[in-house]
Amino acid sequence: MTSPFWRATWAVAAKDLKIEWRTKTAFASSIVFAILVLAVMYFARDPTVVSSLDIAPGALWVTFTFAAMLGLNRAFLLEKENSALDGVLLSPIPPTAIFAGKLLGNLVFVGVVELVSVPLFVLFYDLPILRQIPALAGVIAMATLAFVAVGTLLSSMVVRTRFAELMLPILLLPFLIPPIVGAVQLTSRILAGRPLSDLVGWLKLLGSFDIIFVILCFLLFEATLEE
Amino acid sequence: MTRRDRAVALARRGQILTGLALVGLAGVYVRALMFTPIERTQGPAQKIFYVHAPVAWAALLAFSIAGILSLIYLWIRDRKLDTIAAASAEVGIAFSVAMLTTGPIWGKPIWGTWWSWDARLTSTLFIFLLFVGYLVLRGAITDPETRARYSAVIGIMALVLVPFIHMTVYLFRTLHPEPVLMKPSEPSLPGVMLVTLLCSMAVFTTLYVSFLMQRYALSVLRDVREEEAANAIP
Amino acid sequence: MVSRSLVAARNLTRRFGHRVVVRDVTLEVAGGETVLLIGHNGAGKTTLIRLLAGLLKPTAGQVSCSGTLGMVAHSSMLYDALTARENLAFYARLYGVRDRGRADELLERMGLAPHANRRVAAYSRGMVQRLAIARALLPDPTALLLDEPLTGLDEAASRIVREVLSDLRARECAVIIATHQLMEIVDLATAVGFLVNGRLAAVEPIAGREAAAIMDRYRELARND
Numbered sequence: 001m002t003s004p005f006w007r008a009t010w011a012v013a014a015k016d017l018k019i020e021w022r023t024k025t026a027f028a029s030s031i032v033f034a035i036l037v038l039a040v041m042y043f044a045r046d047p048t049v050v051s052s053l054d055i056a057p058g059a060l061w062v063t064f065t066f067a068a069m070l071g072l073n074r075a076f077l078l079e080k081e082n083s084a085l086d087g088v089l090l091s092p093i094p095p096t097a098i099f100a101g102k103l104l105g106n107l108v109f110v111g112v113v114e115l116v117s118v119p120l121f122v123l124f125y126d127l128p129i130l131r132q133i134p135a136l137a138g139v140i141a142m143a144t145l146a147f148v149a150v151g152t153l154l155s156s157m158v159v160r161t162r163f164a165e166l167m168l169p170i171l172l173l174p175f176l177i178p179p180i181v182g183a184v185q186l187t188s189r190i191l192a193g194r195p196l197s198d199l200v201g202w203l204k205l206l207g208s209f210d211i212i213f214v215i216l217c218f219l220l221f222e223a224t225l226e227e
Numbered sequence: 228m229t230r231r232d233r234a235v236a237l238a239r240r241g242q243i244l245t246g247l248a249l250v251g252l253a254g255v256y257v258r259a260l261m262f263t264p265i266e267r268t269q270g271p272a273q274k275i276f277y278v279h280a281p282v283a284w285a286a287l288l289a290f291s292i293a294g295i296l297s298l299i300y301l302w303i304r305d306r307k308l309d310t311i312a313a314a315s316a317e318v319g320i321a322f323s324v325a326m327l328t329t330g331p332i333w334g335k336p337i338w339g340t341w342w343s344w345d346a347r348l349t350s351t352l353f354i355f356l357l358f359v360g361y362l363v364l365r366g367a368i369t370d371p372e373t374r375a376r377y378s379a380v381i382g383i384m385a386l387v388l389v390p391f392i393h394m395t396v397y398l399f400r401t402l403h404p405e406p407v408l409m410k411p412s413e414p415s416l417p418g419v420m421l422v423t424l425l426c427s428m429a430v431f432t433t434l435y436v437s438f439l440m441q442r443y444a445l446s447v448l449r450d451v452r453e454e455e456a457a458n459a460i461p
Numbered sequence: 462m463v464s465r466s467l468v469a470a471r472n473l474t475r476r477f478g479h480r481v482v483v484r485d486v487t488l489e490v491a492g493g494e495t496v497l498l499i500g501h502n503g504a505g506k507t508t509l510i511r512l513l514a515g516l517l518k519p520t521a522g523q524v525s526c527s528g529t530l531g532m533v534a535h536s537s538m539l540y541d542a543l544t545a546r547e548n549l550a551f552y553a554r555l556y557g558v559r560d561r562g563r564a565d566e567l568l569e570r571m572g573l574a575p576h577a578n579r580r581v582a583a584y585s586r587g588m589v590q591r592l593a594i595a596r597a598l599l600p601d602p603t604a605l606l607l608d609e610p611l612t613g614l615d616e617a618a619s620r621i622v623r624e625v626l627s628d629l630r631a632r633e634c635a636v637i638i639a640t641h642q643l644m645e646i647v648d649l650a651t652a653v654g655f656l657v658n659g660r661l662a663a664v665e666p667i668a669g670r671e672a673a674a675i676m677d678r679y680r681e682l683a684r685n686d
């Protein structure tokens with residue numbers, strides 16, 4: 001892991017996380033938002049009509065994606081003040097390392113929000129989750145990679161516009177359909193204890209989306225930078 | 228001929244083509260309503276199919292062209308490609324709205340509901356939203372170079388996304404199959420109906436091309452005016 | 462003996478939409494030369510600097526630069542939430558500068574050592590500019606581009622910047638400075654380029670001229686355009 005690409009990626013990600021740790025605003029907002037969404041969705045159903053298992057997966061993924069979208073823009077916004085990105089671009093690091101670093105930073109950010117949300121989620125919906133933790137963790141990881149990768153790429157464009165906070169969801173939502181629908185289906189089936197054969201179709205969809213879009217985002221990143 | 232003259236000429240040809248297409252459309256209406264038999268299971272409501280399917284096809288064509296031209300722009304960097312792509316996206320949005328309204332109008336008498344998460348309708352809805360986002364992004368960027376580049380990025384991502392959306396809707400659908408009896412009917416059409424359908428598709432394709440010509444001409448004229456304004460600054 | 466040019470531009474043109482901001486600029490700067498770029502606001506100074514730095518792509522023409530290039534612009538390119546030391550540490554990682562002492566050395570030289578562990582958000586304009594220069598000098602660049610480096614600086618900061626510039630010239634670094642504050646900087650330069658409406662109307666050695674004489678020459682060139 002000592003190639004220049006990885007060193008640069010680490011440097012960018014570490015710097016981003018250090019800055020986020022200092023200010024903590026985006027992070028706090030996301031967590032509070034996640035808790036609120038979870039609570040609202042929980043109370044907004046009629047428990048005699050809708051069972052936990054039916055609504056829980058949808059609630060979980062709506063929570064994750066909306067809370068995450070609050071935080072995705074910060075990665076590039078912090079480069080905007082003082083034109084800090086210019087300084088990074090002047091350095092010899094490969095531009096794709098910038099994307100990798102931002103992606104890593106965003107993944108950690110969203111990962112922490114998810115880590116806080118899942119126990120709350122289990123608590124609220126009283127879910128039998130213990131045996132399925134590895135499978136669930138896998139699905140959460142795959143779906144998160146999908147929407148954070150696309151979200152990071154889109155945010156590098158959207159931060160230049162005036163309504164960045166609004167533009168990101170507008171552009172990102174269509175890209176969420178395959179991974180989030182897949183994630184909800186998989187979460188629902190895993191919680192219901194369904195066999196692997198029931199999961200394969202959606203797993204393939206999620207997996208191929210991850211591979212194709214992560215590569216595509218890396219390839220397209222430079223086009224969002226140059227002037 | 229100056230750039231402005233060429234654009235005006237293009238717009239004029241586009242208008243004529245639209246006129247012809249509208250005449251053709253009237254002909255298709257006549258044929259569909261009077262000379263094409265009524266479908267047995269769905270009744271007269273099925274006739275909306277002769278508008279709905281071609282308009283869906285035209286929307287898909289418009290969006291595909293927008294996506295492909297965006298891809299080529301990133302490679303060749305000729306701004307004309309971006310201008311045509313944007314014009315095509317706008318025309319595609321217009322056709323999508325037509326499709327998304329005729330769909331429910333057709334669906335209501337047949338399915339009993341306005342919207343049923345039908346595979347094709349749903350896919351088109353998401354693609355429509357994607358291109359609305361595309362146009363919103365374009366509206367938010369003033370520098371033409373950056374705008375073209377960003378549009379190309381979204382265009383390429385959209386192109387790659389479309390098969391995934393289809394796949395998602397298809398997988399979802401196998402859980403919630405469409406009403407088996409009253410499924411909006413498809414290809415295996417008897418001769419007479421097929422001919423009506425094909426005529427209608429030709430008319431709508433022509434309509435797409437004519438709208439594209441006029442929208443592109445409008446973009447060029449706006450650009451010419453901006454150029455003149457920029458050159459007028461001492 | 463002719464020094465190899467460290468920064469070179471050939472027929473550089475840059476347009477934004479329909480406006481041509483930099484028009485057919487050809488310029489070569491060798492090591493040891495300090496070239497001033499003067500021109501009115503909107504004459505293309507900042508755009509030209511960004512083109513030379515490689516931050517903007519030219520519409521036509523080429524830029525070439527041998528060795529490492531540093532830049533000090535109007536924006537500091539620093540992170541307000543980090544301390545001076547942390548900012549420099551980050552840049553050291555980007556450039557692969559292993560020598561830990563280098564950052565401290567630069568902070569010392571810029572007179573920022575007592576403030577090294579304060580966040581940049583708390584710095585005055587003069588301190589920010591000095592830190593920005595430290596950042597630019599970190600990888601020991603062979604060429605340095607500066608855009609209005611003395612604007613808004615207090616006495617102490619100005620003095621330090623001038624010292625740095627004359628030291629760079631002594632070390633055979635190529636320096637290009639876009640400025641409209643001719644008086645404070647003319648004695649440090651070896652040549653001056655006159656930018657009129659995006660074109661480089663002329664590049665001439667200072668030849669001992671004073672600021673006033675150079676401004677007259679600028680007005681003459683602007684009239685003839």
